[in-house]
Each structure stands twice: as structure tokens, then as C-alpha cells.
Amino acid sequence: MxxxxxxxxxxxxxxxxxxxxxxxxxxxxxxxxxxxxxxxxxxxxxxxxxxxxxxxxxxxxxxxxxxxxxxxxxxxxxxxxxxxxxxxxxxxxxxxxxxxxxxxxxxxxxxxxxxxxxxxxxxxxxxxxxxxxxxxxxxxxVGGMPGATAHHAWHEFANAKPGETAFVTAAAGPVGATVVQLAKTAGLKVIASAGSEEKVAFVKSLGADVVFNYKTEDTKAILEREGGIDIYWDNVGGQTLEAALDAAHKFARFIECGMISEYNSAGYAPKNLSLIVGKEIRISGFIVSSLYPKYREEFYKEIPRLVAAGKIKYxxxxxxxxxxxxxxxxxxxxxxxxxxxxxxxxxx
Amino acid sequence: MxxxxxxxxxxxxxxxxxxxxxxxxxxxxxxxxxxxxxxxxxxxxxxxxxxxxxxxxxxxxxxxxxxxxxxxxxxxxxxxxxxxxxxxxxxxxxxxxxxxxxxxxxxxxxxxxxxxxxxxxxxxxxxxxxxxxxxxxxxxxVGGMPGATAHHAWHEFANAKPGETAFVTAAAGPVGATVVQLAKTAGLKVIASAGSEEKVAFVKSLGADVVFNYKTEDTKAILEREGGIDIYWDNVGGQTLEAALDAAHKFARFIECGMISEYNSAGYAPKNLSLIVGKEIRISGFIVSSLYPKYREEFYKEIPRLVAAGKIKYxxxxxxxxxxxxxxxxxxxxxxxxxxxxxxxxxx
Structure with missing residues (x-):
């Protein structure tokens, strides 16, 4: 040939x-x-x-x-x-x-x-x-690295209790969308943000309770109106992280998956970090590869099956x-x- | 009468x-x-x-x-x-x-x-x-709230391994000085900062390996020169927190006890928070009262005895x-x- x-x-x-x-x-x-x-x-x-x-x-x-x-x-x-x-x-x-x-x-x-x-x-x-x-x-x-990112870190860091509230950013992305669905399965109220009306509609279809377009709505005001948060899934950092700190309940868990707002610009430095102390917040940065050994086999057993059954959408x-x-x-x-x-x- | x-x-x-x-x-x-x-x-x-x-x-x-x-x-x-x-x-x-x-x-x-x-x-x-x-x-x-703050949070969050390096701020204060001594007892290298030559001398007398006056020396440069840190005991926040993020090793633990640099002024907002993700840092804010139930009896059994024996100085x-x-x-x-x-x- x-x-x-x-x-x-x-x-x-x-x-x-x-x-x-x-x-x-x-x-x-x-x-x-x-x-x-x-x-x-x-x-x-x-x-x-x-x-x-x-x-x-x-x-x-x-x-x-x-x-x-x-x-x-x-x-x-x-x-x-x-x-x-x-x-x-x-x-x-x-x-x-x-x-x-x-x-x-x-x-x-x-x-x-x-x-x-x-x-x-x-x-x-x-x-x-x-x-x-x-x-x-x-x-x-959802069956690869982004899905594993959501799955592994949620199981490792969320410590989710039914009735709590999670706030998920970049919720239309493959990581965020999976987190939204894991949080709903765990019995949480889910607030989610995305960057277009089309993305908002998709995230609503996943079952999130409150979904908003962060480009046209005020994140801080929405988190306050909804009574605050227990878990913050951070994909963006910057002003959104600041709003999440303001809205955090005592003992909130912040899962730091990424800070895309800082990758391509100078970014915004949150001014309210001292809330970490008084609210006793736990912040966990992670790279998914560190969690592979602990969660990988469970992931490949669970996730493709759930995707095939339509129970996890993407x-x-x-x-x-x-x-x-x-x-x-x-x-x-x-x-x-x-x-x-x-x-x-x-x-x- | x-x-x-x-x-x-x-x-x-x-x-x-x-x-x-x-x-x-x-x-x-x-x-x-x-x-x-x-x-x-x-x-x-x-x-x-x-x-x-x-x-x-x-x-x-x-x-x-x-x-x-x-x-x-x-x-x-x-x-x-x-x-x-x-x-x-x-x-x-x-x-x-x-x-x-x-x-x-x-x-x-x-x-x-x-x-x-x-x-x-x-x-x-x-x-x-x-x-x-x-x-x-x-x-x-040292036998009251400040000592309990050091003792309880160190046991809860430090996850210290011999040979690691801890950086302790406000190290001449009753919390910081106790942390320095707990860290040395645990076999760590201790870098410590304080705000006067007199305080520096006191912290040296506690056995800290590297002690500097943060008002006259550059925290960031010293942490870099010393090869970075695994544990950061934060009493100050702001620029010192930024320097600690820069110097943090992978999987560093940040124990957020206070941010006094922000209590009486507008403070400084660290610009490098995205390091939390890549370095997989764990940040734990706390108020000591949340840890009392778990550690109090152990504290009163241990600490007054160690103080009386001169093994913890103040x-x-x-x-x-x-x-x-x-x-x-x-x-x-x-x-x-x-x-x-x-x-x-x-x-x-």
C-alpha cells in the first residue's frame, strides 16, 4: 500500500x-x-x-x-x-x-x-x-478524564449531605454537567451557572434547581437570594470565587478544579479570603491524576453504564x-x- | 464590709x-x-x-x-x-x-x-x-484558648511528616510559639516570622530553624531560599499568604487561623490563588471552639504538664x-x- x-x-x-x-x-x-x-x-x-x-x-x-x-x-x-x-x-x-x-x-x-x-x-x-x-x-x-475529574473529586471532597446546596460553575461543560448530576443524585439542591442561554437550557435539562447565565445575571445576588451554599465546585476562580466565599455557609467545602478566569487574563483577586477562617471553610485543590488510583476501577464500572442507561447525560x-x-x-x-x-x- | x-x-x-x-x-x-x-x-x-x-x-x-x-x-x-x-x-x-x-x-x-x-x-x-x-x-x-488553638488545629489539620517544612507566622505570639514547638517535636524543619528583633530572638530560643523579621526581610525570598514549605500556619493573610502559595510544595496544608493583616486595613488580595489547583493544596479555616469537644481533655492532660516541665515555653x-x-x-x-x-x- x-x-x-x-x-x-x-x-x-x-x-x-x-x-x-x-x-x-x-x-x-x-x-x-x-x-x-x-x-x-x-x-x-x-x-x-x-x-x-x-x-x-x-x-x-x-x-x-x-x-x-x-x-x-x-x-x-x-x-x-x-x-x-x-x-x-x-x-x-x-x-x-x-x-x-x-x-x-x-x-x-x-x-x-x-x-x-x-x-x-x-x-x-x-x-x-x-x-x-x-x-x-x-x-x-464523561467517560474519560473530564468525567473522572467530576466523579473522583466529588467522592473525595464533597462530603455531601442530602438537603445541602451545591453551586457548580461551568456547569454545561463535561466536568460541571457531571457534577450537577452527581449532586442531584446525592439529594442536593443545585445552583449552576453557564455562559449562554443554550447552555443554561442544557443544564436545566440535567435537573439543576437554579441555573443562570453568569454573563447577564449577578452571581453574588443569586447565591444570596438562594440562601447560600455548602459546596462550591470551582472551575473559574476570580469574582465567582469571591461571591462563593460571601455565600458560603459554615464548614462549606470548596472543590478547586480550575480557575479559567485567570488563564488568559490577569484575573481578579478575591478580597474576602478572611472568610475562610470565620466560616471554617475547607478548600481542596486537586489534579485528577492524583485521584486515579483510588477511584478509577469504580469509575469505569459505574459511569459508562449510567451513560448508556441515559442516567448521566452529556x-x-x-x-x-x-x-x-x-x-x-x-x-x-x-x-x-x-x-x-x-x-x-x-x-x- | x-x-x-x-x-x-x-x-x-x-x-x-x-x-x-x-x-x-x-x-x-x-x-x-x-x-x-x-x-x-x-x-x-x-x-x-x-x-x-x-x-x-x-x-x-x-x-x-x-x-x-x-x-x-x-x-x-x-x-x-x-x-x-x-x-x-x-x-x-x-x-x-x-x-x-x-x-x-x-x-x-x-x-x-x-x-x-x-x-x-x-x-x-x-x-x-x-x-x-x-x-x-x-x-x-499557652494553657488556654491560644494554646488550644495551636494544639487542636495542629493535630486536626497538619498531617505532619518528619522531615517536612512548616512556616509559622506571628511565631512569637502564644499561638505561633506553641505551633513552632509542636512542629519541632514532630520532627519538622520550622521557618518562622515575627515582627521585631526581640521576638525573633524568642522564637529562635524555641528551636525554630530559620527565624526572620518580616518587617526587614523578604518573606517570599526566604521561603524560596529555604526550598519551599509543606505546612503553612497562617495568622496574617495578605502578602504573606501569597508568598506561602508561591512557596508551597505539592499537597501542602494551609492552616488558616487568622488574617490579622486584614483586620485593621483594606488588606492585600493574593493574586496567585490558581496555584491551589495545580499544587493540590488543602486549606482549612477554623475556629478553635469547633475543635474543643474532640481535643480538650487531651489538651489539659498534656499541655500544663509540658509547660511545668519547661518543654513548652511561653x-x-x-x-x-x-x-x-x-x-x-x-x-x-x-x-x-x-x-x-x-x-x-x-x-x-
Whole structure:
């Protein structure tokens, strides 16, 4: 068989701090490479066809100069960016992997990849069973890292008691939407915020009790009107975190999943941190990978089944083709995506 | 016996937010009242002679307009201010209290007080045994609320492992000094800050490894030079909290005891809160009274014994007479006191 195109998305330039990553500038689509799928040497590894790639908010943090420290490794200039993905194994010389397997893990943004071993897919590596026959994209969304983020941290930090009130931000995103549904299942009142009327409608359909558009309504006033909160799921930080501190009840739990309001701008520094003392608030920052060992097997047992049964709902915003990556990353940073953002690289 | 003076310190005027409480203005000394110690009716209660009153940072928060909500009740205008104290019982009609007992609890700032029942001394009420024969003032300092604050929260939140590094602020105060000693006992490296050379010398004498004057040295630079921190005992908030976030290791524990930098001025809002997420920091605000039930008996078994044995050291800054109260409160807010501040009302 003749060589085929093996297009890639390269990290091209670190955006300046507090600016958005411009498509074509921060990243660049490159289709100059080819690969011969039948003859490319595997050297004991396996060849994967990339099916679906995840676009996540945290990727902005990897777009930085290499000397800047952070909790995730920086992307490497001139190399493909990487993120969680599902692919189908085309050929394998590895004993644990066979052709036809669907594998989950960290992929470079390119159409075909030779992995020397499963370890090269990272600590999330998994051969997906998918007995439920879900779309593979589910396994980078509610059935992947974002769903695990919601599930693991909710179980670890929420300490939820029926009748309490949870406030969930970015509630239309794959993490927030899952948290909303876990909180409702736990018998809580759920206040949720999102950034468009369409997103608000989706979050209402998940069963949240009070849903508002934070761009047109006053978060602080709504939290006060609703009588305050016991659990705050923070995806945004800044002024919303300040409003949550104001509205927190005694012994409130703040689950610090992200602070997207600070990723692309100087942000806003909350002025009421001393409330942490008097209200005896517990604040837990976390990165989901720290919680994988404790919760992963439970997660894969529970979540795909609930999704298949329609008991956990999700939305997707699909872009087709690696060329769409730059715009997709920007949309997620600006919140203009309409569901879990994925890049569909190939259908099977 | 003729009536004797029963001087009082009254709450006179709430200082404006973000200003210091001026002696004679926020509080007023009043010696217009008298009491007949032999004939004052007890109605089933008991009469106490006030020996020593505690002056604590949190008292600033009680000096407010009554409509402002906070975690402690406001002082009442025209009435004596109240705080923790030790007194000697002169007469009693109550079955649980006898003349000669020394009682600990919340007293009004006046020389003699009739309490209807022990419950009126608050949830900290205790008849002090003092088998060790310690000065009674110890029981409002390292053997009282400040010592309990250090002891209870350290055991609840520090999760200390030998070889880790703790950073303790306001380390010459009765809370901070006790934390320093608990941390050293637990096998930690201790970095500590205080606000004068005299205080620095005292904290060094407690065994802290690195002690600096935060007024003349750069907290951020020192924490960086020392390789970062695992535990942060926060008494101050603001810029110091920001520096601690910068210096925090992964999974650091922040124990939020107070934020005195914000009590008397607009304060400084830390700009780096998103580090909470990436560093997976646990932040625990607390009020010591929530921890009393769990740790109180252990505390009274351990701490007076360790103090008597010289294994826990403390310093006091004694003012004599209720007239000194206004200046004493101001000194504690400004940090110009040289040890645990107490008002000695009478010697026995």
C-alpha cells in the first residue's frame, strides 16, 4: 500500500501570558508527512489510528515557555501537541495489545502514531471494553478524564449531605454537567451557572434547581437570594470565587478544579479570603491524576453504564479534522463551545 | 464590709472598618460602680474575683456595629467587653462551684462578677485544677484558648511528616510559639516570622530553624531560599499568604487561623490563588471552639504538664489594672506586644 498522509498539529509559539492562543499562531496544522501503514517498523510496539482527540481547558497551561514551571509539562515547540484520545490499533507486536483494540491515553495530535509500549500512553492508558457500545468520543468526555475529574473529586471532597446546596460553575461543560448530576443524585439542591442561554437550557435539562447565565445575571445576588451554599465546585476562580466565599455557609467545602478566569487574563483577586477562617471553610485543590488510583476501577464500572442507561447525560461539540484544532482550543478557552469539545480525526 | 470599687471596661464606640481601635474611644474605663462582696445576692449563682484577663487579636472583630455579621457576637455598646479570663470564687450558692475554686471562661472586663451558673462562662468553662502550680495567667495563654488553638488545629489539620517544612507566622505570639514547638517535636524543619528583633530572638530560643523579621526581610525570598514549605500556619493573610502559595510544595496544608493583616486595613488580595489547583493544596479555616469537644481533655492532660516541665515555653506581656485594657488591645492589633498579652486585674 502506498504511504498515506499523516497530518499533525504542532506547537508553534507560546502565547504571551494572559492572552488567548491564536489559531495558526500558537499551533500550526502540518500535512507534510506521510506514513506507510503496512511497513512502518513497530520494533515491538503498536500502530494506532487516531479516532477522537479531546480539547480541554487545562491545555492552555501547557502552551508556555519551557522554563515556566507548572503542574503539567509544557508542549514542545515544533512537536505535535498532545492530549487524551481514543484510537484503534491497526497492527501490534506488543503482547498486551492486539489489532482491533481501542486504546485510551495521551496521543500526539497526528493521524497515525507508533507507540513503543502502552506506558507511552501515560498513566491513564486503558484498553477500552465498551460493552455498552457508546460512541468512542464518550471515552474522552464523561467517560474519560473530564468525567473522572467530576466523579473522583466529588467522592473525595464533597462530603455531601442530602438537603445541602451545591453551586457548580461551568456547569454545561463535561466536568460541571457531571457534577450537577452527581449532586442531584446525592439529594442536593443545585445552583449552576453557564455562559449562554443554550447552555443554561442544557443544564436545566440535567435537573439543576437554579441555573443562570453568569454573563447577564449577578452571581453574588443569586447565591444570596438562594440562601447560600455548602459546596462550591470551582472551575473559574476570580469574582465567582469571591461571591462563593460571601455565600458560603459554615464548614462549606470548596472543590478547586480550575480557575479559567485567570488563564488568559490577569484575573481578579478575591478580597474576602478572611472568610475562610470565620466560616471554617475547607478548600481542596486537586489534579485528577492524583485521584486515579483510588477511584478509577469504580469509575469505569459505574459511569459508562449510567451513560448508556441515559442516567448521566452529556453534550458534545464535535469538530472534524485536525485542521480544526486551533479554533477548537480557542473556543474552549473563551467558552464559546456548546458541549464537550472533541476533534473527530477519523470515524473508525 | 463596705462596698468596694468594681471598675469596668465598656465598649464605647465601634471603630470604623479598617482602622485601629483607639484607647479611650473604642473602649472606656469606668470606675463609677461599687459592689458589696459580702451581701451582693447570688440567687443560686456564685461571685468571682477577676484575676487575669486575656487580650487576643480576634477581639477586634467583636468591636463592630451590631448589624454586621461575623463569627463572634459583637460587643454591646455601653456594656463591659468580654473575653477569656481566670478568676477566684469568693462565694457560691451553686452545687458545682465552691469558694476558693479557680474558674476559667468568658468574663466581662470588671473586677468582680456574679455568674448565675457555670454555663454563663461559656462553652470553655472549667474549674482549673492546676496541680502543677502554674501562674494563673498561663491558663489564658499557652494553657488556654491560644494554646488550644495551636494544639487542636495542629493535630486536626497538619498531617505532619518528619522531615517536612512548616512556616509559622506571628511565631512569637502564644499561638505561633506553641505551633513552632509542636512542629519541632514532630520532627519538622520550622521557618518562622515575627515582627521585631526581640521576638525573633524568642522564637529562635524555641528551636525554630530559620527565624526572620518580616518587617526587614523578604518573606517570599526566604521561603524560596529555604526550598519551599509543606505546612503553612497562617495568622496574617495578605502578602504573606501569597508568598506561602508561591512557596508551597505539592499537597501542602494551609492552616488558616487568622488574617490579622486584614483586620485593621483594606488588606492585600493574593493574586496567585490558581496555584491551589495545580499544587493540590488543602486549606482549612477554623475556629478553635469547633475543635474543643474532640481535643480538650487531651489538651489539659498534656499541655500544663509540658509547660511545668519547661518543654513548652511561653512569654507574657503583662499589663496591670483594667485601665490598661485599651492600650493592650491596640498593642495586640499592631503587634507591639512582646508576648502573650494579659491584663492582671488582681494577684489572688
Amino acid at each position: 502506498a504511504p498515506v498522509r499523516n497530518a499533525r498539529v504542532l506547537f508553534n509559539e507560546a502565547p504571551a501570558p494572559n492572552t488567548y492562543p491564536e489559531p495558526g499562531k500558537a499551533t500550526a496544522y502540518d500535512d507534510s508527512q506521510t506514513i506507510d501503514l503496512e511497513t512502518v517498523p513497530l520494533n515491538g510496539g503498536f500502530l494506532v489510528k487516531n479516532l477522537v482527540l479531546s480539547i480541554d481547558p487545562y491545555m492552555r497551561g501547557r502552551m508556555r515557555e519551557p522554563h515556566v514551571k507548572s503542574y503539567t509539562p509544557p508542549f514542545i515547540l515544533g512537536q505535535p501537541i498532545t492530549n487524551l484520545a481514543v484510537g484503534r490499533v491497526l497492527r501490534s507486536e506488543h503482547s498486551a495489545i492486539k489489532a482491533g483494540d481501542h486504546v485510551y491515553g495521551y496521543f500526539p495530535f497526528q493521524e497515525y502514531v507508533v507507540f513503543p509500549s502502552p506506558a507511552h500512553l501515560g498513566d491513564v492508558f486503558r484498553v477500552l471494553e465498551n460493552k455498552e457500545g457508546l460512541p468512542w468520543s464518550v471515552y474522552v468526555g 453534550t458534545e461539540d464535535r469538530s472534524v479534522g485536525l485542521e480544526a484544532t486551533g479554533e477548537a482550543i480557542l473556543a474552549v478557552q473563551k467558552g464559546t463551545n456548546t458541549g464537550k469539545k472533541v476533534i473527530v480525526v477519523a470515524e473508525e | 463596705a462596698p468596694v470599687r468594681n471598675a469596668r471596661v465598656l465598649f464605647n464606640e465601634a471603630p470604623a472598618p479598617n482602622t485601629y481601635p483607639e484607647p479611650g474611644k473604642a473602649t472606656a474605663y469606668d470606675d463609677s460602680q461599687t459592689i458589696d462582696l459580702e451581701t451582693v445576692p447570688l440567687n443560686g449563682g456564685f461571685l468571682v474575683k477577676n484575676l487575669v484577663l486575656s487580650i487576643d487579636p480576634y477581639m477586634r472583630g467583636r468591636m463592630r456595629e451590631p448589624h454586621v455579621k461575623s463569627y463572634t457576637p459583637p460587643f454591646i455598646l455601653g456594656q463591659p467587653i468580654t473575653n477569656l479570663a481566670v478568676g477566684r470564687v469568693l462565694r457560691s450558692e451553686h452545687s458545682a462551684i465552691k469558694a476558693g475554686d479557680h474558674v476559667y471562661g468568658y468574663f466581662p472586663f470588671q473586677e468582680y462578677v456574679v455568674f448565675p451558673s457555670p454555663a454563663h462562662l461559656g462553652d470553655v468553662f472549667r474549674v482549673l485544677e492546676n496541680k502543677e502550680g502554674l501562674p494563673w495567667s498561663v491558663y489564658v495563654g 512569654t507574657e506581656d503583662r499589663s496591670v489594672g483594667l485601665e490598661a485594657t485599651g492600650e493592650a488591645i491596640l498593642a495586640v492589633q499592631k503587634g507591639t506586644n512582646t508576648g502573650k498579652k494579659v491584663i492582671v486585674v488582681a494577684e489572688e
